[in-house]
Amino acid sequence: MLFFASLILAANAKGWSKILGMKWVMKYPAGWRLPLKSHITNGMEWLVEEASFGLFTFKEFTRGIAYLLELPLDFATAIFSTGFRSGLGNEAVQVLPPISWIAVIIIVFAIGHFARAMKLTPAKMSLAIFAMLCFLYLAVFGQWESSMITLSSIVIAVPMGVIGGVLIGTCGYRWPKFEKAISPLLDLMQTMPIFAYLVPILFLFGFGPVAAMIATVIYAMPPMVRITIMALKNVPSEIVDFGYMAGCTRRQLMWKVLVPSAAPGLMVGVNQVIMLSLNMVIIASMIGAGGLGYDVLTSLRRLDIGGGLEAGVAIVVLAIALDRLSQAFAEQNDMALVHHHAQKPFLKRHQWSLISGAAILFFGIGGYVVDAFQIYPESWEVTTASFWEASVKYLNVNFYDQFEALKTALLTTFMIPVKRFLLGLPWPWVCVMLALIGWQLGGWRLSLLCVVLSLFIVVTGQWQKAMITVYLCSISVVIAGLIGVPLGILAAEKPTANRIIQGAIDTLQTLPSFVYLIPVVMLFRVGDFAAMIAVVLYALAPAVRYTIHGLRQIDPSLIEAGIVSGCTKRQLLWKVKLPIAVPEILLGMNQTVMLAISMLVITALVGTRDLGQEVYIALTKADTGRGLIAGLSIAFIAIIADRLINAGAKKLRQRHH
Amino acid sequence: MKMGHGIRKATFGLAGLAMCIGASASAWANSSDPIKLTLHDWTGQLLTTKIMGEVLKKGGFNVEYVQADYIAQFAGLQSGDLHVAMEIWETTGREAMDKAVGTGKVENLGSTGMQAIEEWWYPSYMEERCPGLPNWEALNDCAEEFGTAETLPNGRYLGAPVTWGGFDDERVEALELDYEVVHAGTDAALFAELESAYQREAPILLWVYSPHWATFKFQGDWIQFPEYSAECYNDPSVGVNPDLAYDCGKPTGPIWKVAWSGVKDKWPGAHSAIESFDMNNDEMSALIVKADLNGEDIDDVVQGWITENKDVWKEWLK
Numbered sequence: 001m002l003f004f005a006s007l008i009l010a011a012n013a014k015g016w017s018k019i020l021g022m023k024w025v026m027k028y029p030a031g032w033r034l035p036l037k038s039h040i041t042n043g044m045e046w047l048v049e050e051a052s053f054g055l056f057t058f059k060e061f062t063r064g065i066a067y068l069l070e071l072p073l074d075f076a077t078a079i080f081s082t083g084f085r086s087g088l089g090n091e092a093v094q095v096l097p098p099i100s101w102i103a104v105i106i107i108v109f110a111i112g113h114f115a116r117a118m119k120l121t122p123a124k125m126s127l128a129i130f131a132m133l134c135f136l137y138l139a140v141f142g143q144w145e146s147s148m149i150t151l152s153s154i155v156i157a158v159p160m161g162v163i164g165g166v167l168i169g170t171c172g173y174r175w176p177k178f179e180k181a182i183s184p185l186l187d188l189m190q191t192m193p194i195f196a197y198l199v200p201i202l203f204l205f206g207f208g209p210v211a212a213m214i215a216t217v218i219y220a221m222p223p224m225v226r227i228t229i230m231a232l233k234n235v236p237s238e239i240v241d242f243g244y245m246a247g248c249t250r251r252q253l254m255w256k257v258l259v260p261s262a263a264p265g266l267m268v269g270v271n272q273v274i275m276l277s278l279n280m281v282i283i284a285s286m287i288g289a290g291g292l293g294y295d296v297l298t299s300l301r302r303l304d305i306g307g308g309l310e311a312g313v314a315i316v317v318l319a320i321a322l323d324r325l326s327q328a329f330a331e332q333n334d335m336a337l338v339h340h341h342a343q344k345p346f347l348k349r350h351q352w353s354l355i356s357g358a359a360i361l362f363f364g365i366g367g368y369v370v371d372a373f374q375i376y377p378e379s380w381e382v383t384t385a386s387f388w389e390a391s392v393k394y395l396n397v398n399f400y401d402q403f404e405a406l407k408t409a410l411l412t413t414f415m416i417p418v419k420r421f422l423l424g425l426p427w428p429w430v431c432v433m434l435a436l437i438g439w440q441l442g443g444w445r446l447s448l449l450c451v452v453l454s455l456f457i458v459v460t461g462q463w464q465k466a467m468i469t470v471y472l473c474s475i476s477v478v479i480a481g482l483i484g485v486p487l488g489i490l491a492a493e494k495p496t497a498n499r500i501i502q503g504a505i506d507t508l509q510t511l512p513s514f515v516y517l518i519p520v521v522m523l524f525r526v527g528d529f530a531a532m533i534a535v536v537l538y539a540l541a542p543a544v545r546y547t548i549h550g551l552r553q554i555d556p557s558l559i560e561a562g563i564v565s566g567c568t569k570r571q572l573l574w575k576v577k578l579p580i581a582v583p584e585i586l587l588g589m590n591q592t593v594m595l596a597i598s599m600l601v602i603t604a605l606v607g608t609r610d611l612g613q614e615v616y617i618a619l620t621k622a623d624t625g626r627g628l629i630a631g632l633s634i635a636f637i638a639i640i641a642d643r644l645i646n647a648g649a650k651k652l653r654q655r656h657h
Numbered sequence: 658m659k660m661g662h663g664i665r666k667a668t669f670g671l672a673g674l675a676m677c678i679g680a681s682a683s684a685w686a687n688s689s690d691p692i693k694l695t696l697h698d699w700t701g702q703l704l705t706t707k708i709m710g711e712v713l714k715k716g717g718f719n720v721e722y723v724q725a726d727y728i729a730q731f732a733g734l735q736s737g738d739l740h741v742a743m744e745i746w747e748t749t750g751r752e753a754m755d756k757a758v759g760t761g762k763v764e765n766l767g768s769t770g771m772q773a774i775e776e777w778w779y780p781s782y783m784e785e786r787c788p789g790l791p792n793w794e795a796l797n798d799c800a801e802e803f804g805t806a807e808t809l810p811n812g813r814y815l816g817a818p819v820t821w822g823g824f825d826d827e828r829v830e831a832l833e834l835d836y837e838v839v840h841a842g843t844d845a846a847l848f849a850e851l852e853s854a855y856q857r858e859a860p861i862l863l864w865v866y867s868p869h870w871a872t873f874k875f876q877g878d879w880i881q882f883p884e885y886s887a888e889c890y891n892d893p894s895v896g897v898n899p900d901l902a903y904d905c906g907k908p909t910g911p912i913w914k915v916a917w918s919g920v921k922d923k924w925p926g927a928h929s930a931i932e933s934f935d936m937n938n939d940e941m942s943a944l945i946v947k948a949d950l951n952g953e954d955i956d957d958v959v960q961g962w963i964t965e966n967k968d969v970w971k972e973w974l975k
Binding site: 199202203206207208285286287288289290294297298300301302303393396397400404407408411517518519521522523525526527603604605606607608609613616617619620621622 | 698699700723724725726727728729730731732733736738739805806807815818819820839840841842843844845846847848849850852853856857859870949
């Protein structure tokens with residue numbers, strides 16, 4: 001009902017708003033805007049220039065932090081890529097070389113072996129070999145140097161994110177009020193586009209790898225905090241009681257009992273931090289991190305599609321190797337490990353550490369004699385760049401017309417009407433609608449939240465751009481759902497399909513979107529359609545994953561009941577499985593929405609005119625206020641969507657039980 | 658198009674100030690601290706910067722390269738975190754540069770000798786289909802030729818990222834061109850479309866700039882608009898259209914070298930060497946082609962130039 005009212009309203013909005021003399025309902029008047037933008041920019045200026053703690057200024061304080069953080073980063077860079085040097089700039093002399101590539105590969109093998117040491121299956125060695133092959137790829141495809149720069153920042157950023165996350169998380173666990181206070185902050189950190197806060201970070205922490213690392217940590221830490229709180233809450237109360245009975249102090253209880261028992265849960269968080277940090281590699285390289293992200297950017301600027309893809313795949317490979325290793329540690333059972341090793345003699349117990357140490361020494365010294373020990377020889381490098389270039393060219397020359405036809409059809413029948421509809425809605429109407437839906441699904445609190453957040457977007461004068469954002473996202477989410485849910489069903493029903501689909505999804509999620517953005521532009525031209533494809537590719541994963549999960553977790557007795565009552569396979573799927581899995585699928589769609597929104601800033605790079613573009617413009621103009629306001633608007637859209645969908649899923653679930 | 662206030666007034670690094678006072682005591686005592694040159698993400702700039710850097714190294718200076726964003730770097734240049742930016746284009750960076758120079762903390766070290774050209778551009782195979790080119794008046798006759806499903810009956814012109822300015826929307830209106838301006842989000846997207854169209858010999862009309870590899874890889878020509886003048890941009894009555902401004906082509910202009918104003922006192926020798934840096938478009942384009950189209954490593958290209966042009970750069974260091 002309400003939907004149809006909106007439809008009629010939108011179709012004639014221009015007309016009736018003119019008749020009634022109420023143009024303001026369509027376009028929020030500039031005079032009513034709150035000058036928040038300039039307040040923030042001025043506030044930032046004050047922080048950078050004048051704010052002072054008495055003895056030192058705020059800027060000196062942040063620069064001091066940057067200096068402290070630079071120390072471990074420099075150390076890691078020295079180990080992996082530059083070697084230890086004395087002196088500055090080009091006067092520097094190398095004192096010690098970086099670890100040889102062969103030694104790194106051996107160490108990775110050793111870690112892989114160690115992580116799986118407990119599993120006495122035939123597949124015991126598979127992880128070690130897999131991780132080793134991943135790193136070998138980096139060497140063979142000529143990505144070694146850049147990868148080591150990236151790796152050294154990851155090696156520092158990840159522990160920072162993890163330790164910070166665990167500390168904040170334990171505080172949140174101990175003081176529920178603190179948890180309540182940080183919860184909205186975490187929402188913002190997760191939904192605000194990174195571009196929006198890059199400028200203030202640059203002002204406060206200076207240029208270079210440290211600023212990039214801080215941005216990475218801000219982006220990657222929130223899941224760790226959340227998972228820490230959750231993992232601590234999930235520790236069985238018996239264990240806590242036991243801790244008390246054993247006479248633990250509060251501190252002992254926390255660090256000796258709670259945190260260790262929550263460890264497997266915490267490892268999931270570590271894994272998230274690793275993946276998110278690697279997601280940031282491209283953006284970090286824009287503000288001076290160098291490494292693989294920089295290679296991707298420069299290759300694509302030369303339209304070297306193959307080169308960009310190889311560097312991009314190197315990021316994927318690094319991500320997957322680190323992910324599998326950390327997962328293996330998560331699955332490990334500490335107690336068993338202690339037992340397993342305790343009876344063995346020293347040499348046997350530490351054989352892999354010893355081998356690694358020996359490898360570092362041997363190849364380090366050997367590097368002075370044989371160059372190939374230190375640096376992977378250039379003549380051994382392989383590249384497939386020209387193949388990719390040729391494939392894109394082939395597609396472009398032979399199939400462009402078909403692509404064009406598909407694009408035109410989708411644009412005229414689906415995308416443009418939706419865009420017109422959304423842009424035709426008067427803003428007060430949308431606010432009222434959101435309030436109503438919020439009230440229906442989650443009561444007055446949710447309703448209030450929706451209204452306040454959407455009004456923020458209105459009064460800061462972002463309405464038009466916000467609606468384009470909503471349009472791009474909703475279109476992409478619908479299409480991602482139409483592709484993702486069937487793929488998920490297929491994967492849940494057929495194990496072989498599952499393996500292929502999972503691999504494809506993993507790759508799509510860690511492959512920097514830049515890598516496929518440029519070929520997409522070549523095939524579909526700049527515009528909404530290219531942006532939509534990029535968003536769909538990135539946001540597909542959760543739709544598939546949650547569908548698989550939803551279908552797999554169905555109580556087998558229910559399925560049996562279906563079979564017994566004579567369902568065909570098709571009936572079983574449509575009448576039994578899918579209805580039960582709906583809440584899970586909805587949650588998956590919720591994640592899809594979140595990812596789609598987080599992709600918007602990237603799509604600004606192919607010329608969309610939404611809030612993402614606003615953030616991007618603010619970044620290139622170094623305008624703190626403009627960027628933060630647009631960033632907050634994006635975050636608020638995400639939060640509204642998240643709360644509404646979650647409330648909806650909850651309602652559905654209640655109906656089932 | 659307003660710059661953030663923060664960037665304009667970013668504070669002056671106190672330590673840097675103290676050092677440069679110390680250094681200026683003896684005029685030619687060049688500091689042995691590294692001079693930080695900024696690198697951006699296009700090949701021409703990398704070449705210019707690395708050539709300058711290598712020459713400075715030959716002159717005994719300590720040089721460090723820092724990756725920084727083209728516009729955001731001005732904050733660093735003002736505070737003395739960064740020292741030298743080798744390519745600020747008149748066409749895209751003027752505004753930010755003027756603001757920074759206005760603070761007195763950043764200094765314009767003159768032109769690099771290269772001229773930035775930015776204009777509408779088309780591939781030569783379009784001359785057959787649209788015989789009046791490169792004259793701008795022919796554009797309206799072939800608007801449909803340049804059109805796509807989304808823009809018909811208008812033609813489609815692919816403009817630069819909105820952040821680059823350029824006044825193309827205004828130009829289309831003032832010259833009454835039957836074209837729709839579509840903005841690419843980045844320069845990579847811009848040239849991706851060109852490459853795609855060129856492979857298929859399909860119609861395309863877009864913003865191209867030079868020095869850039871594209872004008873070497875692809876055959877084509879600039880549209881000839883009525884010549885640019887400052888009055889044409891500022892005064893509606895001047896030009897073809899008596900009621901609107903921007904009824905002419907885009908300005909061309911020098912590519913500037915910019916430095917933190919402390920450089921002069923801290924490394925006087927480097928300061929004069931950077932001031933003397935001079936190269937023309939053809940020379941630079943040849944180097945860009947080597948790097949981008951022939952796939953040579955940028956550092957090799959730079960070393961090649963250094964060995965071949967000893968006389969040139971020795972002159973700069975005097």
